[in-house]
Amino acid sequence: MAFTYFFRDLQTLNAVRDHALPVMKTKGYINIWDAGCASGQEPYSLSMILNESMGQMLFQKVRILATDIDESNLFAGMIREGIYLREQVQRIPKEVFERYFAEEESSGKYRLNKEIRASVHFLKHDLLSLSPPEKGFGLVACKNVLLHFTEQQRIAVLKMFHDALAEDGFLVMEQTQKLPEELQELFQPLLSNARLYQKK
Numbered sequence: 001m002a003f004t005y006f007f008r009d010l011q012t013l014n015a016v017r018d019h020a021l022p023v024m025k026t027k028g029y030i031n032i033w034d035a036g037c038a039s040g041q042e043p044y045s046l047s048m049i050l051n052e053s054m055g056q057m058l059f060q061k062v063r064i065l066a067t068d069i070d071e072s073n074l075f076a077g078m079i080r081e082g083i084y085l086r087e088q089v090q091r092i093p094k095e096v097f098e099r100y101f102a103e104e105e106s107s108g109k110y111r112l113n114k115e116i117r118a119s120v121h122f123l124k125h126d127l128l129s130l131s132p133p134e135k136g137f138g139l140v141a142c143k144n145v146l147l148h149f150t151e152q153q154r155i156a157v158l159k160m161f162h163d164a165l166a167e168d169g170f171l172v173m174e175q176t177q178k179l180p181e182e183l184q185e186l187f188q189p190l191l192s193n194a195r196l197y198q199k200k
């Protein structure tokens with residue numbers, strides 16, 4: 001299983017909430033691609049963060065397509081069902097945990113609520129196919145994935161993200177991931193403390 005955890009790099013997730021969400025809200029739908037989602041903690045965290053900052057009506061317009069190449073991460077039924085083990089949820093802040101998770105009949109397993117589960121859809125997808133699963137995303141989140149690729153592959157995948165984004169769409173990566181020089185024509189950096197970009 002790939003390394004990941006709930007609310008990893010909260011500063012970047014909050015940057016999405018504060019800088020990308022207000023723009024996405026005006027579009028009538030909030031369509032996100034989480035590329036390289038591993039065992040689901042990242043798309044579910046994003047969903048909880050968005051849920052905290054919008055009303056129920058608007059939240060129904062949130063759709064997160066969570067993709068990964070690794071079926072062992074993705075297709076474990078537990079993840080699609082939003083079920084995690086105690087050790088996977090114990091670092092979540094108490095208030096958030098209590099709001100969104102419930103224990104499955106004293107089993108030591110905890111399940112996300114229906115609203116959060118309904119907002120995330122999982123799909124197997126290889127980024128190196130260079131063919132996006134859909135187009136017109138308001139946000140592409142790709143964190144801790146591109147570092148495994150060569151510079152050439154990174155450039156090709158980032159061009160695919162550009163193509164998959166709607167006009168004014170956003171791209172977010174991990175703090176240590178730099179945008180290659182030759183792609184500076186495609187994405188506008190928005191912040192100095194998070195790798196959040198807007199499609200030019």
Ligand SMILES: C[S@@+](CC[C@H](N)C(=O)[O-])C[C@H]1O[C@@H](n2cnc3c(N)ncnc32)[C@H](O)[C@@H]1O
Binds near residue numbers: 067070128145
């Ligand atoms: C370290 S995890 C990152 C999980 C999450 N994004 C995070 O930051 O916590 C990297 C993930 O990238 C996925 N991955 C690696 N190569 C990929 C590819 N070619 N296409 C799609 N996913 C890939 C791996 O299967 C793994 O689940």
